[in-house]
Structures are given as C-alpha cells and as structure tokens.
Amino acid sequence: MKRARGVLFDLDGTLVDSPSVILAAFHDACAPYGAVPLPADARGLIGKPLDTILPLLIPRGDETVWEAAKALFRESFARRSRAAASTLVFPGVRELLTDLSEEGARIAVVTSKITRSAHELLESTGLDRHPDLVIGHDLATRGKPAPDPALLAADSLGLRPEECVVVGDSPDDVTMAVDAGMTAIGVDWGVADAEALFSAGALLVAGSVLELAGHLHDPALQTATKATR
Template identity: 35%
Template sequence: MTHRAAVLFDLDGTLADTAPDLAAALNSLLAADGRAALPFERVRPWVSWGAMRMIQLGYGETLDTARMAQLRNRFLACYEAGLCRESRLFPGVAEALDAFDAADVAWGIVTNKPGWLTEPLLAALGLSERAGTVISGDTLPFAKPHPMPLLHAARELGLAAKRCVYVGDNIRDIQAGRAAGMYTIAATWGYIPADDDPAAWQADRLMHAPDGLTPLAGELGALLGVA
C-alpha cells in the first residue's frame, strides 16, 4: 500500500511512558551496590538521555570507560527483567494511532533503544504488528542525532523524507529530524530536564500533550503540502 504521508515517533517519552520501569531498574542497580534509591521525580527527566546518563545520575561520580560499560550492562539486565511492568502508552497515543490507520497515514518508530529491548517492549504494548517500520538504535551504523535512521525509516515506508513528520522529546530527535528534512514536533510531555528549553530546539512545532497527535491525521496534507 502506498501512503501519502507518515508520522514517525521516538519511543521512550514520546509514544510510551517507560520511565517507571527504567527508574526501577536504576534503583535495583543502586540497591545491589549498597546505594540509596533515587526518587522517581529525580530520575524521570533524564530517561530520554539514555542508560549512561541515568547511571551518572545515580552514582554521582566520574566513571571510567570500563566501569561505565560494566554498570550499563548490569543496568540493562535489570531493565530487561522488568521491561514492561508499568510501561504504558501515554494517554491519547492509542487514539492517535487509530486515527492514522483510518486516514491511511503510515506511522513508525525510530528509537535509540537497542533492538533486543525495543522488540519485546513493542510486543508487550501491542504495537509490533501495527508499526509500518521500526528502527532501533543498533539497526544501522548510526543512531540519532544522525539522520540515517530517519531516512532509512522513510525509505522503508516508500516515502520521501519531506512527506514525514518526526515527533520526539529530546533535542537529538529534533536535530535528526531537521537533518533528514522532515517536519519536526517536540513532544514536551516527555522526559525533559527543568533546565532544558524545548523552544530552543528549533522544532517546527511544540506539542504539549499527546492528544494533540490525533488531529495530525487530518492536517498532514496542508502541513506537508501533499494531496
């Protein structure tokens, strides 16, 4: 099937609220090392920055490469063990995906999460068979903010990049989308530290709640200049 346009999403902090399980994994790691747990409110803003930034937050010290690699492996093992205990789609996301399907708008996922975690998470969320394309952080030689994953996703959907929208909650999402030539939307409901200003990311639009996604199904023609 040929689609007229597509909406591509980041995963953690954009489509799915995975912070509870990632924070639990970090606290499991800290507990195993005899360290105090961190409050969820302190961990949540850093989830979209990835495992290493979360580990730095928890250990509060400069870690050499070998120590960081060891902790990262242990952290990911903790996360895999509780991958989708509390993770859910953000309210409004399921309705938006239904609207895209009904409007013949393709959609897919481009994440920096490794495939061995992305695939079971999407299965648990009921998205594996629905997404038109899924690009993980280890699918290609480069991950975001490089545009390669987004350009590859567009090719898999049979669309030019200019016919795609990319939605994400981190500056690297917007950097990747802009470099790929896509219309970009900053998802401000995601995991954003207090001192980070999404208005400075140069996204084409700021969106403050996931229920703003559903109207895109009827707006893409005008937004992207496609019939």
C-alpha cells in the same frame, strides 16, 4: 506543509510513560557500583543511548563496569516494564496509531533503545501491531541526535525525508528530525518542556494526544502552538 505520508515516533516518553521505569532501572544498574542516589538531572538523560548515559552515571567505572551495568539496566527495565505494561501506554495513543494506519500513513518507531529491547517493550504493551518498522540505536551508524536513524527509517519505508514527520519528547528527537530535513512535532508529556522543544527546532508542540492528532491530520493549519513561543 503537506500531510505526512510517514510518521516517525519516539518510544519512551512519547508513546509509553516509561521514564519512571527507566529511572528505577538506572538505579538498579548503578547501585552495585555505589553510584546512587542518582543525580538530580538523571531524568534529562532519558532518550540518550546507554553508552552515553552510563559513563555519566558511573563516572568512576570503566568499559567492563559499564557493560555489566548495561546488562543490569536491560534486565531491570524488561522486568519492570512487563510488570507495569498495562499502565504504560499514554491515553489515546492506541487510537491515534490505529487511525493513522487506517488512513494509510506509514508508521515507524525510532528510538535510542536497541531494536530488540524496543520490540520487547512494544510487545509487552500491545503496541507491536502498529509500526511498519522499528529502528533502534544499533541499526544506525550514529544514534540520536544525528539524523541517521530518521533517514534510515524514511529510506526503509520508501519515503523522502520531506514526506515524514518526527514526533518526540526530547530535544534530541527534534534535532534528529531537523537535520534529516523532516518536520518535528514535540510532545510535552515526556522529559522536556515546550520551551526546550521549540528551542531545538520543533515546528509545533502538542500538549495532549488529541492535540497531536490534530497536528498530524492537518499540520499546515495548526500554527497556534508555534505562535505561543
């Protein structure tokens, strides 16, 4: 594989350590409707759109309830993430994004958040100066795991799909990449482990930001991780 001209990063669980904040916001959104404690597998829902998650967490609700819960979630997440902003960015992420930018790579954030919420999180954590583009769930015809968000990002950056790499922590990120004709690199510090990411089609899985940097700088030579499946 040639060195990627574009790198499309997931946000939650990939660039920022937000799953615990998300779970707390899920609790705040569900509590008024008696849908707590959260199910044991709630963490596995992270990375999916709220329109998919909330009917699963509040199964006795209806559209009115889910819309109200969505507003509660967004308010809670914004408040909690601002309070924890100084600790949310994974170690090494700022340096990686800076290096990629200085080397001329185009950077996009492709997330299941709505675009406004993604910008708010990037701004509160100080990562907003790095991406050339932010694609939220609301900008694509279909969200992850459909390829639409990744294809929209590539087109907006003026790149072909085969010139892009997707980096993410969930099988939905990987499926999106594969179906878009892009290389997928998983990271195992988010919501899914290496086995799940490889099963979804990841070419490589990084166990640290340093390892991810190595893959991104020379993916064609970094085959050891794949060989350990």
